Amino acid sequence: MSVLERTKSEEAIALENKYGAHNYHPLPVVLTRGEGVYVWDVDGKKYYDFLSAYSAVNQGHCHPTIINAMSEQAKTLTLTSRAFYNDLLGKYEKFATEFFGFDKLLPMNTGAEAVETALKICRKWAYEKKGLDENDAEIVVCENNFHGRTTTIISFSNDPVARKNFGPYMQGFIKIEYDNLNALEEVLSSNKNIAGFLVEPIQGEAGVYVPSEGYLKRAKALCEKYNVLFIADEVQTGIARTGRLLATCGNCSCPDKNCSGTPEVKPDVLILGKALSGGAYPVSAVLANNEIMEVIEPGTHGSTFGGNPLAAAVAMAALKVVKEEALAENADRLGAIFRRELNDYIKESEICSLVRGKGLLNAIVINDDEESDTAWNVCLRLRDNGLLAKPTHGNIIRFAPPLVMTEAELRDCVSIIIKTLKEFE
Numbered sequence: 001m002s003v004l005e006r007t008k009s010e011e012a013i014a015l016e017n018k019y020g021a022h023n024y025h026p027l028p029v030v031l032t033r034g035e036g037v038y039v040w041d042v043d044g045k046k047y048y049d050f051l052s053a054y055s056a057v058n059q060g061h062c063h064p065t066i067i068n069a070m071s072e073q074a075k076t077l078t079l080t081s082r083a084f085y086n087d088l089l090g091k092y093e094k095f096a097t098e099f100f101g102f103d104k105l106l107p108m109n110t111g112a113e114a115v116e117t118a119l120k121i122c123r124k125w126a127y128e129k130k131g132l133d134e135n136d137a138e139i140v141v142c143e144n145n146f147h148g149r150t151t152t153i154i155s156f157s158n159d160p161v162a163r164k165n166f167g168p169y170m171q172g173f174i175k176i177e178y179d180n181l182n183a184l185e186e187v188l189s190s191n192k193n194i195a196g197f198l199v200e201p202i203q204g205e206a207g208v209y210v211p212s213e214g215y216l217k218r219a220k221a222l223c224e225k226y227n228v229l230f231i232a233d234e235v236q237t238g239i240a241r242t243g244r245l246l247a248t249c250g251n252c253s254c255p256d257k258n259c260s261g262t263p264e265v266k267p268d269v270l271i272l273g274k275a276l277s278g279g280a281y282p283v284s285a286v287l288a289n290n291e292i293m294e295v296i297e298p299g300t301h302g303s304t305f306g307g308n309p310l311a312a313a314v315a316m317a318a319l320k321v322v323k324e325e326a327l328a329e330n331a332d333r334l335g336a337i338f339r340r341e342l343n344d345y346i347k348e349s350e351i352c353s354l355v356r357g358k359g360l361l362n363a364i365v366i367n368d369d370e371e372s373d374t375a376w377n378v379c380l381r382l383r384d385n386g387l388l389a390k391p392t393h394g395n396i397i398r399f400a401p402p403l404v405m406t407e408a409e410l411r412d413c414v415s416i417i418i419k420t421l422k423e424f425e
């Protein structure tokens with residue numbers, strides 16, 4: 001590494017520090033290019049990307065199909081606003097609703113906006129369809145949830161850093177323990193004002209917590225019993241990440257290229273974002289059937305960029321890639337290898353106590369207390385060894401590579417991870 005090159009990355013970091021708000025704590029590596037499962041830093045060093053921009057880049061960096069659709073559409077028409085029709089939105093809505101098996105889609109841009117949209121739909125449905133008195137609706141959420149960063153969403157977070165000094169908080173949310181059906185039944189049976197249950201099929205940010213087998217299915221059944229909307233936030237778990245098109249697909253046959261997802265659990269309201277665009281552009285969506293989505297009428301909700309033709313072109317291409325390249329099947333197969341290999345290692349490891357996850361959404365737990373910086377130091381060393389990952393909560397490291405990875409690449413990554421962990425034993 002020459003002195004001049006070293007200056008490049010230091011300079012980029014210094015610029016962000018000086019001119020940018022300090023709302024993140026990035027791993028010190030400055031990236032300049034990406035292709036498939038790889039990214040390169042400004043010094044030309046190549047890394048495996050094991051974060052995939054929090055599972056936005058499931059299709060791999062700069063996928064040619066997606067980038068081509070994007071650049072063609074960018075030359076043609078980018079934004080009309082919804083004041084007028086555009087000739088791609090309807091095509092995309094037809095494509096995506098058929099892809100996921102819902103009647104209608106409401107297009108937004110970021111994940112948090114889609115969550116907000118789902119909450120608004122749920123409340124309106126509760127007043128207009130379920131018959132609750134206005135302003136009485138409550139939505140059940142789970143402890144340690146992550147649904148985004150808006151003032152409403154952080155109101156029902158229990159991450160003190162995300163909440164502190166951002167009050168007053170939005171009312172109308174009840175928090176229960178994740179993966180606890182008794183807690184759900186108790187709140188549903190004792191409170192007539194519940195409108196919906198918002199849940200992550202796997203809690204990603206919390207540290208990749210996979211609920212017990214059958215939890216989602218039984219939670220959905222309870223929601224049906226009490227006439228409450230089951231709202232699945234699949235912003236992180238969706239789009240093939242967990243080895244199925246959606247994590248709520250359970251044991252459906254999604255690994256079959258032609259399966260559009262016969263779900264084990266069909267959410268009443270499905271929230272998608274991140275990899276819906278393959279990481280090329282902010283695209284999010286809320287999907288639901290007519291009897292729910294029809295509560296949304298002109299003027300009740302909107303977004304200047306939501307549903308723009310560039311987003312529509314990008315999202316269609318991104319979903320086609322998922323199907324054509326059988327990414328769910330690949331994630332399912334490689335994820336099993338990943339956990340098997342790491343479990344073998346963990347048997348004799350002092351530093352790593354657990355690997356868990358589904359498909360290619362996995363995490364390891366570092367054997368140290370929450371406040372220690374061991375996980376951070378492991379990530380620094382992984383970086384030095386050519387693989388980028390980041391701790392989630394304290395001592396948990398999430399491993400979520402692009403789903404276009406080959407088995408040989410995955411095995412290479414497993415050996416980098418094990419070699420790195422050995423340096424800490």
Ligand SMILES: *Cc1c(COP(=O)(O)O)cnc(C)c1O
Pocket residue numbers: 054110111112113115146147148149200204205233234235236237273274
């Ligand atoms: C990332 C994420 C969000 C928020 O998405 P943004 O695009 O960052 O607003 C919401 N829910 C889950 C589960 C996420 O992982």
